[in-house]
Amino acid sequence: MSFWTRKTNELRKSQNFYYYFRPIAIFCRILGVLPLKNLNDCSCQSLEFRYLSASTIYTLFLFIVCTGVSLYFFDFTNLEANILKSSEAVMWRFVVIALMIARAFMYCFFCVNRSKKYVKLIKLLDLFDKEKNKKNRKTSIVKDDSGLISKVIIPVLIGGVTTAVTLVDFVTFCYLTLIHVNSQQFPSIWYVSFAILGLWQVLPLYLYIYFAFAVKNNFKTINKICLELIPIRKMYLAPEEHQPPSNMKEILRDIRLLYVLMIDTVKSLNSSYGVFLAIDQFYIIVTFVVNLYVFFFTSNKDMNLLYFLVVNVSVILAMVFVSHDITGEANKIAELMQKLPVASLDMDSKLEIQMLLSQIFATPIHISAAGYFKMDREQIPSVSLRIYQ
Numbered sequence: 001m002s003f004w005t006r007k008t009n010e011l012r013k014s015q016n017f018y019y020y021f022r023p024i025a026i027f028c029r030i031l032g033v034l035p036l037k038n039l040n041d042c043s044c045q046s047l048e049f050r051y052l053s054a055s056t057i058y059t060l061f062l063f064i065v066c067t068g069v070s071l072y073f074f075d076f077t078n079l080e081a082n083i084l085k086s087s088e089a090v091m092w093r094f095v096v097i098a099l100m101i102a103r104a105f106m107y108c109f110f111c112v113n114r115s116k117k118y119v120k121l122i123k124l125l126d127l128f129d130k131e132k133n134k135k136n137r138k139t140s141i142v143k144d145d146s147g148l149i150s151k152v153i154i155p156v157l158i159g160g161v162t163t164a165v166t167l168v169d170f171v172t173f174c175y176l177t178l179i180h181v182n183s184q185q186f187p188s189i190w191y192v193s194f195a196i197l198g199l200w201q202v203l204p205l206y207l208y209i210y211f212a213f214a215v216k217n218n219f220k221t222i223n224k225i226c227l228e229l230i231p232i233r234k235m236y237l238a239p240e241e242h243q244p245p246s247n248m249k250e251i252l253r254d255i256r257l258l259y260v261l262m263i264d265t266v267k268s269l270n271s272s273y274g275v276f277l278a279i280d281q282f283y284i285i286v287t288f289v290v291n292l293y294v295f296f297f298t299s300n301k302d303m304n305l306l307y308f309l310v311v312n313v314s315v316i317l318a319m320v321f322v323s324h325d326i327t328g329e330a331n332k333i334a335e336l337m338q339k340l341p342v343a344s345l346d347m348d349s350k351l352e353i354q355m356l357l358s359q360i361f362a363t364p365i366h367i368s369a370a371g372y373f374k375m376d377r378e379q380i381p382s383v384s385l386r387i388y389q
Contacts, residue, residue, distance in 0.1 A: 016129035017214060018044040018122060024155065024210065025122075031196065032059040032108075033203045035115050044126045049115040056112060062196065063108045067101075069193040096294060097174055099287055104200040106283075110276050111204060117272040121211060124265040128218050131258060132225075155213075159206045163199060166311050170198030205280070205315050208273050212322040212367070215265055219329035219365075222258050226336050239341035248345065252352035259333060259356060263363050266326070274370035277319075281369060284316055323367035323375035330365035 022042075028034035035055040038046040050056065171194050226232060229251045234242040245251065291309045337353050337360075345353070367375040 016133070017125040021122065021125075021210070021214075024159075028203060028207065029055060031199050031203065032062040033111055033200065034118065034207070035059040035112060036119065044123050047119045047122060049119055051112075056115075059108070059112060063104075063200075066193040066196045067104075069189055070197060096287070096290055099283070099290065100170065100174075100201065101197065103280075103283055103287075104197045106279060107200040107204045114272050114276070117268065121265065121268040121272055124261065124268055125211070125214050125218070128258065128261050128265065131261065132218075132221060155210055159203075159210075162206065162311060162315065163202050165307070166202045167195045167198045170201065170308065171195050201312075202315065204276070205319060208277075209315070209318055209322055211269055211272075212319070212326060215262070215269060216322055216326045216329055218258075218262055218265070219326065219333070222255060222262070223329065223332050223336065225258075226255060226333065230340070232336055232339055235341055235344070236339040239344050244340075244345055244349065249348040249352060252349055252356065255333075256352060256356040256359070260359060262330070263359065263365070266330075266365055266367070270368055274368055277367075277375060278369035278372045281316075281373075284312060287312065320375055320377060324377045327366045327376060330360075334360045 022039065025034055025036065025039050029036065029039055035049065035053070035058065037048050037050065037053050037055055041047075171191055174194055175191075230245065230248070231242050235244065288309060291306070295306060334357060337357055340353060342350055342353070369375060
């Protein structure tokens with residue numbers, strides 16, 4: 001058996017986070033969105049990011065080439081004059097395109113600048129699965145075989161459909177706008193370049209949703225471990241009839257250690273995406289207002305504007321809801337611990353519960369946009385009010 005085959009079989013048997021995430025990471029690296037080194041290795045321990053590396057240079061080269069090709073075929077000598085001669089609707093369409101390209105530039109800078117923090121986030125998520133499998137081998141949670149469907153197939157299908165719709169809509173809208181002011185026809189390479197720029201509108205957000213879902217599911221897994229190993233509900237309703245398990249102290253210690261690991265993971269997620277979320281929320285508000293104005297208050301009735309807007313709003317709503325669910329799942333652990341009848345527990349178990357609750361209340365779990373606001377459902381009416389005003 002070759003070294004590569006042996007390592008791949010070891011990775012498949014472990015079925016940790018990196019096993020499921022690796023195909024998605026390789027696809028994103030091909031498109032320049034995830035410039036990490038050693039993605040071909042079967043272990044995430046060798047993952048790293050360097051500014052002077054082939055992956056980073058490839059990302060910058062791909063983005064510069066696509067931007068250059070997209071602009072190369074413009075007739076700049078007459079472009080400004082043609083725009084000024086065009087209708088108000090066409091001029092506003094150029095404003096929308098400028099916002100899209102500016103967003104792509106922002107995402108490119110973000111992916112290159114924050115990829116080093118991606119490495120820590122991936123390793124923490126993978127470490128959680130290793131610790132969970134090691135500490136809870138006898139539980140049905142570890143034996144769950146639905147990981148391939150929920151962690152690879154469904155995310156790939158959703159991400160693929162969203163990306164395809166965004167690509168078609170982005171390229172079509174840009175073509176229909178530029179054809180009004182540019183006399184020459186655009187070659188196939190122009191469409192490919194603009195399509196890759198369009199990918200940068202979705203894939204960084206898609207990666208955030210994938211990471212956030214993994215974090216939410218990990219907190220949910222901790223809750224399941226609590227309920228499966230400790231008869232919390234029975235002990236809460238009838239404490240005299242149901243005694244805690246003999247290894248109660250070890251179970252609570254393992255739960256506490258897993259929760260502490262998830263605290264570090266949430267901090268890493270916030271550190272990786274905080275500033276990005278704040279800027280992107282501002283961009284979405286501006287784009288929402290401009291797109292609606294162009295569609296309803298000018299002569300332009302291009303449905304691509306609304307399609308693009310619907311896709312972006314849907315992605316943002318998905319980000320908000322999954323971020324909100326992270327907080328909800330994390331808070332359930334405290335609720336479960338508070339239901340335990342303390343009187344029937346030994347002193348060591350009481351100490352473990354006290355330490356766990358202290359960590360929960362000392363470090364509230366939430367996703368923050370660089371400290372400006374929390375990513376939860378309360379932001380939906382707040383943002384809607386800002387747009388209305």
